[in-house]
Amino acid sequence: MQRRQHPRVRLSLPARLRWSAPLGQRTEQCETINASRGGLLLRCAQSHLTGHPLWVTFPFDPGGGLQPETLARVLRSNESESGWQIALQFERAAHSASGNGKTARGDRNGACKNVALPIHVRPEHVPWYEEAMTIEASPGRVKFLTNREYAFGEKLLVSFAAGGEAEGNVAEEWEGEVTGVEMEAGKEAVVITVRRRLGE
Numbered sequence: 001m002q003r004r005q006h007p008r009v010r011l012s013l014p015a016r017l018r019w020s021a022p023l024g025q026r027t028e029q030c031e032t033i034n035a036s037r038g039g040l041l042l043r044c045a046q047s048h049l050t051g052h053p054l055w056v057t058f059p060f061d062p063g064g065g066l067q068p069e070t071l072a073r074v075l076r077s078n079e080s081e082s083g084w085q086i087a088l089q090f091e092r093a094a095h096s097a098s099g100n101g102k103t104a105r106g107d108r109n110g111a112c113k114n115v116a117l118p119i120h121v122r123p124e125h126v127p128w129y130e131e132a133m134t135i136e137a138s139p140g141r142v143k144f145l146t147n148r149e150y151a152f153g154e155k156l157l158v159s160f161a162a163g164g165e166a167e168g169n170v171a172e173e174w175e176g177e178v179t180g181v182e183m184e185a186g187k188e189a190v191v192i193t194v195r196r197r198l199g200e
Helices: none
Strands: 014-021 023-034 039-044 053-057 068-078 084-088 118-123 128-138 139-146 155-160 174-183 190-196
Touching: 014 039, 014 128, 014 155, 023 128, 039 139, 118 139, 139 174, 155 190
Parallel strands: none
Antiparallel strands: 014 023, 014 053, 023 039, 039 084, 053 068, 068 084, 118 128, 118 155, 128 139, 139 190, 155 174, 174 190
């Protein structure tokens, strides 16, 4: 008898994982073993730590350009004869006010969306950027997940990672200020809120 919250379906489709590493973001293409509304069981080449945040593109089309990504966390990672079996749970609206259709916390005009997009972030006097992923985005504010420390009130330069950077299409940076730093109990990652400065 299946006791899971969402029934699982045996399904073999390509999926891409993205995660933050010390020298930037890394990706891996995996294959699903089964899938449900709440998560995936994947066959991958490498292990991932329990509780670690990952961004999942499923199903993944290698030639499809920019594709939606969903924030998930690793439930377990088991070694098998064909590599690693990774169980993921989706974190739908984990950082929103609730799951009842309300808009995300702190956004007065209702324009904030739970969306995962790759961004580049750097302090104003540092030439090297951090690759990060948003968990919320609106025209004047972003929330992103990071393992780095940023101070409340710190000035940051933010740009959305352009899909055509290889052809020299560099996205324009905008200046923002850190207006929120959230530490989650039992998790290494920090959620940073950056609000676009007026006049930008």
